[in-house]
Amino acid sequence: MKNSRRDFLQKVGASALALQLASITSWGAKRETYDGPVLRVAILGLGNYAARVADAMQSCTKAKLVGLVSGSPDKLTKWSAKYNIPAKNCYNYQNFDDIRNNKDIDAVYVITPNSTHHDFILRTARAGKHAISEKPMAINVKQAEEMIAGCKQAGVKLLVGYRMHFEPKTLEVVRMRKEGEFGKIMFFQGLCGFRIGDPKQWRLKPEMAGGGSMMDIGIYAVNGARYMTGEEPIWVTAQETKTDPVKFKEGVDETIQFQFGFPSGATASCLSTYNMNGLDKFFLNGERGFAEMQPSTNYGPIMGRTNQGELTQPATIHQAVQMDEFADIIFHDKQPPIPVDGYEAVKDLKIIAAVYEAARTGKKVSVTV
Structure with missing residues (x-):
């Protein structure tokens, strides 16, 4: 196993590489001069x-x-x-x-x-x-x-670098949710994890990483819970599991299960881990429909379906789309469907801090972003 989340994400989509390349080629051909x-x-x-x-x-x-x-x-x-x-x-x-x-x-x-x-x-x-x-x-x-x-x-x-904020299938699910096609949103699930390698890498040093799996891979579930439901959590509960205290030293979380409550009454249940392979799934449930994405955040191709059928939006090179969109934001003040500014990042960090506090204290923690 490679040493980082990025190496892991590179490998997850390998089995569907031919599909991805075909879709990317098609996407590239359609772009205007x-x-x-x-x-x-x-x-x-x-x-x-x-x-x-x-x-x-x-x-x-x-x-x-x-x-x-x-x-x-x-x-x-x-x-x-x-x-x-x-x-x-x-x-x-x-x-x-x-x-x-x-x-x-x-x-x-x-x-x-x-x-x-x-x-x-x-x-x-x-x-x-x-x-x-x-x-x-x-x-x-x-x-x-x-x-x-x-x-x-x-x-x-x-x-x-919130590359998923420009990913076509992700944006389609967000569009469907905004237009009420799923009805009242009731529940979100986000599973994010892989088994991390080299114990000497910076991601396992709390002074460099600021934490463990939550900061590296769990942030996808935190951020995803927000843009998939369209709400900000108002409370957090969390439970931490650590099976290897040598590799995952004090200040480096191995596995955290965490739950959110939203103003509408919707809830979320998520998992962030450095000790389980192949976790990359989002699920959104509403009173009239659902969306399921697996893989949901790796480099591609993202795959998904809703109660209306398979998501067929083209695969893209996430980082290329992101950088082109950043150009429009910087030069033309374009407003993306999901924010990618510093304020968006602060919200994620406030929620992650609440997750850590809930895991440490065992209490429900109120959060305001």
């Missing part, structure tokens, strides 16, 4: 997921990879050659602030361990560049709110 402004992006942190984003951006029409930031000289050399990035657009973590003088870069996408997002996003804002953070945006609410304030003060936009 674009002659508007192109968002020129530097990626900061050149790890596995950054590579996926960089590769995906090769098919973007509204965004382009033009810069690199890394603490590894070897990576800068290899990446600049692979993606044809000029030396003047390559930075290390020490001279990164000089990016303020580079007029060829509009935005910086921070794809580093969770605890480093805060500093890099604030440095990005002070350099006058639009800031994009991978999720979770920060390791706590205080950091996230400081990031929002820093970007607002600098007059730059702050976006978060």
Whole structure:
């Protein structure tokens, strides 16, 4: 087993790769020619997921990879050659602030361990560049709110890598819910998990990750519960299970089951784990219908059905669509169907904090986002 959620997500959809590629080819062929402004992006942190984003951006029409930031000289050399990035657009973590003088870069996408997002996003804002953070945006609410304030003060936009907010099948379910096709929403279930590998990786270090499975994979269920029901939870209960206290040390959650209550009376039951493979399912139930998605959040293809039949929207390259949509948000103030700004990220972090408190105390915790 590979070492991270991203490696896991890469593998989950492999059996349906032919279908995905066919759908993606079809999707690509239907896109219109674009002659508007192109968002020129530097990626900061050149790890596995950054590579996926960089590769995906090769098919973007509204965004382009033009810069690199890394603490590894070897990576800068290899990446600049692979993606044809000029030396003047390559930075290390020490001279990164000089990016303020580079007029060829509009935005910086921070794809580093969770605890480093805060500093890099604030440095990005002070350099006058639009800031994009991978999720979770920060390791706590205080950091996230400081990031929002820093970007607002600098007059730059702050976006978060919620790629599922642009995924066609997901958006179709949200549309159906908004138009009342499921009737009154009663229940949501979100199952998110995989068996994590290398015990020395940063995701199992609380000072770098800000937690464990909840911060890494459970956030999909937290966020999904919100956009699938269209409501914000008002209470949380949670139960933690830990079978390996050596691997999952203090401050690193292995498995958490958590429940939400919503103002309408709807409820949610979710699971986040680093100790079970193949958990990637959303289920939404209403008085007149349902939606089931499995896989629901991996890199593709997303599969799903409702009481009306199979979801047939095309598969897409999530990161490519995300970056093109980010360009529209930054240049044209486009409002996406599901928010992808810093305030959206703060809501998730407030709920995750409530989940941790409920798991620790065994009590029902009120939450206001």
